[in-house]
Amino acid sequence: MRIVRVSLGQRSYNIQIGTGLLARVGNLCRRLELGRRCAIISDANVAPRYAHATQKALDRAGFATELITIPAGETAKSLGTVAACYNQLAGHRLERSSFVVALGGGVVGDLAGFVAATYLRGIPFVQIPTTLLAQVDSSVGGKVGLNLKAGKNLVGAFHQPRLVLCDLCTLASLPPREYLAGLAEVIKYGIIYDAALFRVLERDLPRLLRREPACLAGVIARCCEIKAAVVQQDETESGLRAILNFGHTIGHALEAISRYGQYLHGEAIAIGQVAAAQISVCLRGLPVSEALRIELLFQRAGLPTRVKLTAARQRKLFAAMKLDKKVSRGEVRFVLTPRIGVAEFGHPVPAGILQRVLNPEPGAAPGLEQGQECPPRPSGQAEGGSACPRPGVAAAHSPHPTPSHV
Numbered sequence: 540m541r542i543v544r545v546s547l548g549q550r551s552y553n554i555q556i557g558t559g560l561l562a563r564v565g566n567l568c569r570r571l572e573l574g575r576r577c578a579i580i581s582d583a584n585v586a587p588r589y590a591h592a593t594q595k596a597l598d599r600a601g602f603a604t605e606l607i608t609i610p611a612g613e614t615a616k617s618l619g620t621v622a623a624c625y626n627q628l629a630g631h632r633l634e635r636s637s638f639v640v641a642l643g644g645g646v647v648g649d650l651a652g653f654v655a656a657t658y659l660r661g662i663p664f665v666q667i668p669t670t671l672l673a674q675v676d677s678s679v680g681g682k683v684g685l686n687l688k689a690g691k692n693l694v695g696a697f698h699q700p701r702l703v704l705c706d707l708c709t710l711a712s713l714p715p716r717e718y719l720a721g722l723a724e725v726i727k728y729g730i731i732y733d734a735a736l737f738r739v740l741e742r743d744l745p746r747l748l749r750r751e752p753a754c755l756a757g758v759i760a761r762c763c764e765i766k767a768a769v770v771q772q773d774e775t776e777s778g779l780r781a782i783l784n785f786g787h788t789i790g791h792a793l794e795a796i797s798r799y800g801q802y803l804h805g806e807a808i809a810i811g812q813v814a815a816a817q818i819s820v821c822l823r824g825l826p827v828s829e830a831l832r833i834e835l836l837f838q839r840a841g842l843p844t845r846v847k848l849t850a851a852r853q854r855k856l857f858a859a860m861k862l863d864k865k866v867s868r869g870e871v872r873f874v875l876t877p878r879i880g881v882a883e884f885g886h887p888v889p890a891g892i893l894q895r896v897l898n899p900e901p902g903a904a905p906g907l908e909q910g911q912e913c914p915p916r917p918s919g920q921a922e923g924g925s926a927c928p929r930p931g932v933a934a935a936h937s938p939h940p941t942p943s944h945v
Contacts, residue, residue, distance in 0.1 A: 541756055543763040545679065546771055550699040554679060554763045556756055560706040561592050564640075564667065565600025571701050573663055574636030576603045578628055580651035581642040582611040585669050588712060593642055593667065605631045609650065613799035616650050616685040618694070624654045638663040638701070644670035644717070645677035645804065649692070652683030656698035666700040669709040671721025671755075672805055675728070675762035676783075678703050680770040686799070690862040691791045697775050705759060707752050715841075720805025722747065722840045723786075727812060728762045730833060731785045732769075734880030736761055741832070744839055781865060781884035785874040786812030789897075792859035796852065802843075809842035814896045819875040821892055829879050848897055856897070857890070 540557030555567070568577075577597060581590050586608045594604045607627050609615050628637075641651035641664060648666055655664035668678040684695020710718065725747075729737030739758070740747070746754040766783070773780040790811030793802055802810075816833045819825035837844050848856060865872045867885075874884045 541760040543760055543767055545699070545767045547699060547774060550681075552700055552702055554703040554705065554767070556674075556705040556707070556760050556763070558707050558752065560704045561589060561667070561708070562596050564593055564665075564704060565596040565598070565602060567702060567704065568597065568602065568638075568640075568665060569600045571663075571665075573638045573665075573701065574634065575601065576605075576631075576633055576637040577640055578605045578607055578631060578633055578637070579640045579642050580607045580609065580624060580647060580654065582609050582615065582644075582647050584611040585643040585647065589642060589667075589669060589709060593640065597640070605633075609647070611646075613646055613686070613794070613804070616646050618685065618687075620650060621654055621657075621685060624650070625658055628654070628658055633658070633662070635659050635662055638665065640665045640667060641678075641700075642667045642669065643673075644668065645673045648673050648678050649683050649695075650685060652681075652698055652700070653685055653694075653696060656683055656696040661698065663701045664698070666703040668703070668705060670713060671710055671718055671759075672724050673721075674705040674710075674759050675721065676724040676766065678705075679763055679766045680780075680783075681774070682776075686795075690795050690859060691799075692864070693862065705763075707755055707759075710750060710755065716803065718750070719841045720803040720809075723805035723809040723812070723837070723842055725758060725762055726833075726836055726840065727783075727785055727808070728765045730812065730816075730876055730879055731782050731874070731882035732765045732880065733761070734878075736765075737832075737836075737879050741836060744836070748840075776864075778884070781872075782874050782882040784865060784884075785876070785882055786810075786815050788860055788863050788865060788871060788873055789814050789856070791863060792856050793846065795859045795862075796855045806843050809837045809840075810844060810846050813837060813844040815873060815875060817896050818873060818888055818892060819877065822886060822888065823875045823877040823883065825876055825878060832879065846897065853894070853897060857893070 540555060543554040545552050579593055590606050597604045607624055609620050639651050639655040641648045648668055652664055655662050666678040668674045681697045681699035683698050684692045687693045726740060729740055743754055769780055786808045790808035793807040813834045816830045820827055820830050834844050860871050863871060870887050873886045873888050874882055875886045876882050
């Protein structure tokens with residue numbers, strides 16, 4: 540088992556990564572000296588698989604548990620679902636000494652965390668993420684919230700969990716599309732923070748696609764270390780933490796205009812990250828070869844990298860981006876990368892460049908000024924294909940401190 544510590548003073552907590560952790564959740568929660576009553580919030584897909592084992596472990600440790608099941612999918616992250624959870628918590632007479640267990644993917648974690656942050660003005664909660672995306676990203680750092688019709692995550696809070704349990708066994712049952720979507724967040728960490736991780740992903744992607752536990756444990760731990768390092772420096776996203784939103788400005792807008800029904804979150808931000816890389820070629824001098832590596836890795840991971848938009852859909856996308864949390868003085872600010880392993884936040888992007896990125900002319904490489912050399916659009920590669928650059932080529936070194944594995 541691997542343990543990553545998120546050091547935030549009195550709000551510090553551990554992320555535990557390993558197999559068989561669901562069976563230990565009761566004893567681990569008892570060590571935290573939480574109240575004796577808890578509510579497990581899960582969704583209609585996850586609850587039938589893992590709620591019974593989780594309840595059994597908590598009951599065995601002396602906790603009185605209640606299960607609250609919400610609909611599956613992004614549309615459940617709504618004020619209506621939150622209100623239904625409040626009423627069930629009140630009906631079960633949970634008190635301030637009680638706690639919430641979030642059992643599921645990113646939607647469940649965001650919503651259950653928001654419920655915990657606001658019910659009785661705040662009660663503790665524990666994250667048990669069951670998707671790759673949630674294990675490497677959304678369960679760590681305390682950002683919780685829900686969506687409005689106008690956009691994603693426009694209502695929320697910062698509420699750190701008391702514990703995060705990443706049981707690798709839950710990843711075995713993930714549908715392939717959900718699993719691949721999680722790889723988008725994994726790749727993001729290599730782009731924004733750790734060039735060595737990016738090279739590992741290029742080399743070991745076939746092992747990750749096979750869901751090999753040993754490979755997964757190391758990669759998930761490294762992603763959590765990076766997330767912890769960033770959150771420890773900027774808990775409430777007043778600066779550095781914004782780099783974690785690389786690709787999310789366009790990605791969130793794509794999700795919103797499709798009413799959260801066309802793209803999974805990871806798919807949308809894969810498109811957003813490739814677009815951000817193309818913008819970075821133009822505005823931050825990202826080498827064309829590195830933009831090509833980024834797009835190729837997403838393609839090898841089975842993720843979408845481009846989107847075709849009608850003029851009407853493009854207008855809707857730009858309007859949705861204006862509601863992004865990173866908008867400052869009415870101007871959309873992007874996270875960009877000058878080289879793999881480094882990210883910068885707060886960059887305005889001219890509308891003309893955005894339009895060329897999202898709707899390139901045939902044969903043109905989006906995001907490049909006229910006259911610049913255009914990289915070829917990479918063709919799809921079978922996993923482990925020879926077009927993957929060899930480790931050590933065009934290596935970049937992160938300027939950020941690299942925490943060691945615990």
